[in-house]
Amino acid sequence: MTGSIYEAIGGQEKIDTLVDAFYAKVANHSELAPIFPVDLTETARKQKQFLTQFFGGPALYIEEHGHPMLRRRHMEFPITPSRKDAWLSCMKEALEEISIEEPYKSVMFERLTLTAQHMMNTPEEQK
Ligand code: HEM
Numbered sequence: 001m002t003g004s005i006y007e008a009i010g011g012q013e014k015i016d017t018l019v020d021a022f023y024a025k026v027a028n029h030s031e032l033a034p035i036f037p038v039d040l041t042e043t044a045r046k047q048k049q050f051l052t053q054f055f056g057g058p059a060l061y062i063e064e065h066g067h068p069m070l071r072r073r074h075m076e077f078p079i080t081p082s083r084k085d086a087w088l089s090c091m092k093e094a095l096e097e098i099s100i101e102e103p104y105k106s107v108m109f110e111r112l113t114l115t116a117q118h119m120m121n122t123p124e125e126q127k
Helices: 005-009 011-027 041-054 060-065 070-074 081-097 104-119
Strands: none
Touching: 005 011, 005 104, 011 041, 011 081, 041 060, 070 104, 081 104
């Protein structure tokens, strides 16, 4: 694959659409909503910056916030295996909803899956 995924899928507009579709699902997810702020505007803004650079676009996140240190930034939130799965299922639905084509959809989902696994920091809660 030559060039960046960012460019191939349609640049900033497509990343923004993806992130908006994703947080609309997060806001309605019973396991995820409680650990996120009610107003997701700022969260979405940062995620747009992050995913832009994650998929090979301009380094917007680092320019404003410095090194991502993503695992560290997630430590205050209890990220259990089932929350990781929930996050990924919202992302999978969002990728499908906004019609990202193959092979990009699968490549993006694989990269996000690896990063999500790295973010788990809490064993499953007892039910
Ligand atoms: C921030 C949850 C995975 C990127 C956050 C926040 C929560 C959260 C609760 C704080 C929101 C706020 O206060 O505004 C989760 C959960 C995940 C997950 C449950 C499941 C594994 C990921 C992954 C990525 C990611 C895989 C990147 C590919 C970010 C970014 C921020 C963030 C960039 C903003 C950090 C900042 O404050 O600068 N996440 N996250 N997250 N998350 Fe995640």
